[in-house]
Amino acid sequence: MYFETLEAAIAMDGHGGFVWSAYGICLLVLFFILLAPRRRQKKILLRLAGEQKRQQGGPITLEEGK
Amino acid sequence: MSVATRNAPGTAAFCLGLLRRQLTLAARRPIEIGNPLLFFAMVVALFPLGLGPAPDKLAGFAPGILWIIALLSSLLTSDTVFRSDFEDGSLEQLLLAPQPLFLSVLAYILAHWLITGFLLALISPVFAVMINLPAEAIGALMASLLLGTAVLSLVGGIGAALTVGLKRGGMLISLLILPFYMPVLIFGSAAVQNAVIGAPAGAYLAILGSMLCLAIALAPFAIAAGLRISVDA
Amino acid sequence: MWSFFHKLGSPPWLYRIAGSILRWLLPITLLMLCVGLVWGLLFTAPDFRQGNSYRIIYIHVPAAVVALAGYYVMAIAGGVSLIWKMKMADVAMRACAPVGAALTFIALVTGAIWGKPTWGTWWVWDARITSMLILLFLYLGVVALYEAYDNKEAASKACAVLTLVGTVNIPIIYKSVDWWYSLHQPASIKFTGESSIDPSMLYPLLLMIAAFYALFTCCLLMNMRADILQREARTNWVRKLALEYRA
Numbered sequence: 001m002y003f004e005t006l007e008a009a010i011a012m013d014g015h016g017g018f019v020w021s022a023y024g025i026c027l028l029v030l031f032f033i034l035l036a037p038r039r040r041q042k043k044i045l046l047r048l049a050g051e052q053k054r055q056q057g058g059p060i061t062l063e064e065g066k
Numbered sequence: 067m068s069v070a071t072r073n074a075p076g077t078a079a080f081c082l083g084l085l086r087r088q089l090t091l092a093a094r095r096p097i098e099i100g101n102p103l104l105f106f107a108m109v110v111a112l113f114p115l116g117l118g119p120a121p122d123k124l125a126g127f128a129p130g131i132l133w134i135i136a137l138l139s140s141l142l143t144s145d146t147v148f149r150s151d152f153e154d155g156s157l158e159q160l161l162l163a164p165q166p167l168f169l170s171v172l173a174y175i176l177a178h179w180l181i182t183g184f185l186l187a188l189i190s191p192v193f194a195v196m197i198n199l200p201a202e203a204i205g206a207l208m209a210s211l212l213l214g215t216a217v218l219s220l221v222g223g224i225g226a227a228l229t230v231g232l233k234r235g236g237m238l239i240s241l242l243i244l245p246f247y248m249p250v251l252i253f254g255s256a257a258v259q260n261a262v263i264g265a266p267a268g269a270y271l272a273i274l275g276s277m278l279c280l281a282i283a284l285a286p287f288a289i290a291a292g293l294r295i296s297v298d299a
Numbered sequence: 300m301w302s303f304f305h306k307l308g309s310p311p312w313l314y315r316i317a318g319s320i321l322r323w324l325l326p327i328t329l330l331m332l333c334v335g336l337v338w339g340l341l342f343t344a345p346d347f348r349q350g351n352s353y354r355i356i357y358i359h360v361p362a363a364v365v366a367l368a369g370y371y372v373m374a375i376a377g378g379v380s381l382i383w384k385m386k387m388a389d390v391a392m393r394a395c396a397p398v399g400a401a402l403t404f405i406a407l408v409t410g411a412i413w414g415k416p417t418w419g420t421w422w423v424w425d426a427r428i429t430s431m432l433i434l435l436f437l438y439l440g441v442v443a444l445y446e447a448y449d450n451k452e453a454a455s456k457a458c459a460v461l462t463l464v465g466t467v468n469i470p471i472i473y474k475s476v477d478w479w480y481s482l483h484q485p486a487s488i489k490f491t492g493e494s495s496i497d498p499s500m501l502y503p504l505l506l507m508i509a510a511f512y513a514l515f516t517c518c519l520l521m522n523m524r525a526d527i528l529q530r531e532a533r534t535n536w537v538r539k540l541a542l543e544y545r546a
Binding site for chain 3: 013016021026029030037042044
């Protein structure tokens, strides 16, 4: 490990603000592009499941209520 | 259909006819030809208003300013090249015609360029004088505008073909084709700037010329594809 | 061999294959990302001239490299869909666009943040950053064009044409901007000034580039799966999937 203490790692000789904000933004965007398709997939499947259950006249559970 | 093919005019005659038709249609509405030129004039006035009338400062930026305004006028007029024919159905007829679409499209773009970029290049010396472009650069300005606006018309035609069928086209065509306009701007204004400092502008004009050749060779394919997509949509 | 391509054109097969690839690719990607990030952030020595801010290279360069590569993937997919009329190819093309745009955005933002301590300004119009900006516009243009069309089949074809036009233009734009920059900046500071990069800094960089490529593939596959579900929502196999789906 290059840095001795956690404080040193965060400060990074004065450049810490730049480095951590850059990494932070990057991770945020990556998080978003990894999660968005999953959410879309879930939304589509749940909606379809709800439609079919309604057509069959079965009970609508809580998670498909929307 | 076969009767039409047998009696169909040859390709050259067809394209010349198209060209004449487009020019005649445009000539019937001289306001529409005048609008981009008026736009050019008014935006030329915007720069001194925004930057201050100091002659040497204006002269320093004049090549870039003139080229940017030419680019913006091209952008504004690029949408019109196919729209009216799309709306009254003549475009569909063109797609069904036996003549190769590549050349018909070139005829359309040539007509469009003659009433927009070509005229702009011809009257550009007037505006060049208004923002103090040195006289030696005016020749390079006109040459670069002649070559460059032709490329802009061809590239603009691609954007127009892809968006002609859309109802809320509007700004979309600008977003699509501005990145492709940038190389033309870079070399066009470089040619004029070189002429201002007295260096030969020939190299940059040659590059513009080669961009024009590339555009003439390739853009009609994209335009034809775009027209088919828009009409079939 | 041809049956492979034929199967590629079948939505349910593609959906399943993408799912099984993701099952091992996603964990590997996340692992590579974590290892690379920690390595670059904490375990490499700082640069002689730039100090610790050079660590941004470990996210900036991979994002930029994969963003540009992603455009070519998008163009190839678009070309395949136009020439061979494979529907799944244009699903692939559409899936690339938002991911590529996000990566270009990351490259630009991290580049700007890197520029502040290195050159003193948030934004500098150097050749590479300007080309990245234009790439972002190209990606966003594809997304905008797709959204503008109501008929989504026509939308895919139009985007394919636009992407191919962009592909022809990218070398022209890059060379023009490169030349423009050298014209206006006489004593140019090269963006990655050090011509030789120390191996201890190179390995984490290579790992991160590989991680970003893997990440792009994961996002591409996930987007494709979601798109396939949306397109084929009325078919039996999707309806069956929905009934068996457990959140």
